[in-house]
Amino acid sequence: MEKYRVLLVDDEEELREGIRQKIDWAGLGFALSGTAENGVEALELSEQLHPDVVLTDIKMPYMDGLELCRRLRPLLPAAKMVVFSGFDKFEYARQAVGLNVSEYILKPINAPELSAVLTRLREQLDQERTAQQDIEALRRRYEESLPLLRELFYTRLLDGKIPPEQVRERAVRYDIALSPGCWTVALVLSDAAGEGESAGADGLRSLSVRSFFEQNFALEGCALRTVLYNEAVALLMELKDEGMLYALTEELGRLCLLAQAHLGLTLFVGLGRPCAGPEQLHSSAEGAAAAADYRVLMGAEQVLYIGDLEPNRSACLTLEEADQRALSAAVKLGTREQVADLIHAQVDRVRAARLSLPQSHLFFQEMLTTLTRLAQANGVEIGEVFGPRFTGMVSITDFRSLGELEEWLLGRTLRLWEHLSRQRTDSAWKTVEQARGFIAAHYADCELSVETICAHLHLSPAYFSTLFKRETGESFITCLTRVRMEHAARLLRDTDEKTYRIAEQTGYADPNYFSYVFKKHFGLSPSKFRSNPTFS
Numbered sequence: 001m002e003k004y005r006v007l008l009v010d011d012e013e014e015l016r017e018g019i020r021q022k023i024d025w026a027g028l029g030f031a032l033s034g035t036a037e038n039g040v041e042a043l044e045l046s047e048q049l050h051p052d053v054v055l056t057d058i059k060m061p062y063m064d065g066l067e068l069c070r071r072l073r074p075l076l077p078a079a080k081m082v083v084f085s086g087f088d089k090f091e092y093a094r095q096a097v098g099l100n101v102s103e104y105i106l107k108p109i110n111a112p113e114l115s116a117v118l119t120r121l122r123e124q125l126d127q128e129r130t131a132q133q134d135i136e137a138l139r140r141r142y143e144e145s146l147p148l149l150r151e152l153f154y155t156r157l158l159d160g161k162i163p164p165e166q167v168r169e170r171a172v173r174y175d176i177a178l179s180p181g182c183w184t185v186a187l188v189l190s191d192a193a194g195e196g197e198s199a200g201a202d203g204l205r206s207l208s209v210r211s212f213f214e215q216n217f218a219l220e221g222c223a224l225r226t227v228l229y230n231e232a233v234a235l236l237m238e239l240k241d242e243g244m245l246y247a248l249t250e251e252l253g254r255l256c257l258l259a260q261a262h263l264g265l266t267l268f269v270g271l272g273r274p275c276a277g278p279e280q281l282h283s284s285a286e287g288a289a290a291a292a293d294y295r296v297l298m299g300a301e302q303v304l305y306i307g308d309l310e311p312n313r314s315a316c317l318t319l320e321e322a323d324q325r326a327l328s329a330a331v332k333l334g335t336r337e338q339v340a341d342l343i344h345a346q347v348d349r350v351r352a353a354r355l356s357l358p359q360s361h362l363f364f365q366e367m368l369t370t371l372t373r374l375a376q377a378n379g380v381e382i383g384e385v386f387g388p389r390f391t392g393m394v395s396i397t398d399f400r401s402l403g404e405l406e407e408w409l410l411g412r413t414l415r416l417w418e419h420l421s422r423q424r425t426d427s428a429w430k431t432v433e434q435a436r437g438f439i440a441a442h443y444a445d446c447e448l449s450v451e452t453i454c455a456h457l458h459l460s461p462a463y464f465s466t467l468f469k470r471e472t473g474e475s476f477i478t479c480l481t482r483v484r485m486e487h488a489a490r491l492l493r494d495t496d497e498k499t500y501r502i503a504e505q506t507g508y509a510d511p512n513y514f515s516y517v518f519k520k521h522f523g524l525s526p527s528k529f530r531s532n533p534t535f536s
Helices: 013-022 037-049 066-074 090-098 111-133 135-145 148-160 164-173 199-216 244-263 278-293 321-333 337-354 358-377 381-387 402-442 448-455 461-472 476-494 499-505 511-522 527-531
Strands: 004-009 030-036 053-055 081-083 103-106 182-190 222-229 232-241 268-271 301-304
Touching: 004 013, 004 111, 013 030, 013 199, 013 278, 030 037, 030 148, 030 164, 037 053, 037 066, 037 476, 053 066, 053 111, 053 511, 081 148, 081 448, 103 111, 135 381, 148 164, 148 222, 148 232, 148 278, 164 278, 182 199, 182 244, 182 278, 199 222, 199 244, 199 448, 222 244, 232 244, 232 278, 244 321, 321 337, 321 358, 321 402, 337 358, 337 402, 358 381, 358 402, 402 461, 402 476, 448 461, 448 476, 461 476, 476 499, 476 511, 476 527, 499 511, 499 527, 511 527
Parallel strands: 004 030, 004 053, 053 081, 081 103, 268 301
Antiparallel strands: 182 232, 182 268, 222 232
């Protein structure tokens, strides 16, 4: 099992070294991942190491241990904090309790006492890790949250064994709210059980899939209920309107990909036609089961809608608002593969519907209109996407086949996707340049922080930190420190200013901390740097 990571923070080098040598870290289930001399250094290290346990002294320069715990709590909510103190003061202990510190140890520290503390912490961490991974927790949660009568009700409803006129009455009896409106059913099946796999293991896998959909399904305007149904997980969904159907298909496809990554399972989803009210869910379930049967023939397709496979030829096909949103989202934020998949799916809708020529022409014209509006809204010239002679209209008769039309449409859609991708990249770099400019203008402000610059740029700190590190290769704190040190070095070389004045001019209120950072950055103290001819 992977060792738990420990960060040790104390300004006494002798104490740090003593703890490092006298504790049997590996034997206790830990690895000493790093040490720090003070709270500021520990805060920076924590961003890199993500420790499970932080051992810290209280009295330290620049940032004490209690302040460090306060700053780390939102960054490492699961980490265990242990504080050392050379003073038996009630106020320290009271503050430690308020910060949810796990242990409070009085100095001098001895190895047996600290080993006992680490043993207790390892047991707590083991229990928390086990609780997250234990499949039995899923079983208990299922048994407590979904009583058997409700489960049987939903199963009989899907089987069509409850007379329509009794559905509402029985739902009320089991305290189940069933609203009138648009409903549909999807059946989720996992890949075939391995050879020799027990029925119990198969049941646990179904519980895992059910829990996964309950936790990760996120489609606005669609309420989800889940039921273990035969060998599948049934999704009973109440839709805001029938126009959401293809947005629902996209969401189910997303969850199939996510399940493959997180659970290692290949899932297939059969989706039934929408029905008018919960009394008709049986017919939607039949369609979902029929769609799931097509998975053998459809290969890699993971979400199969019965309306595509067995179309209602009397229906007209239109690009619904949900379809337009999905197309816009893929072009603006998706990958090249996602764009290609979406275009292919829309063309397949036309193939499956077997529309007349005018109906097909209208459908593709709606797609072109969506793309041209998206280009205009983002300042992209229409000619750069569709060519200089594009008039806004394309006739299906200009193409020899539906496949040729699909290839043309995909090419133009990818051109727009490339333009918008470049815009996103340029925008990210522009944001970083603005941040660098702000740092250059305000590095002397000792209050300058991530929060300050994010308020100026109107960005969240989490997004800005990720963006800045991705584009520059260094964190905001590292960049700010480098800029301050460069200016401090110039002032030491070119002026006779006192060190404490140079500290103030480069954003350090504490001259001692300035000297500490300077020596750490250049390997020399400010005074030796000034007198060293190599740097003059």
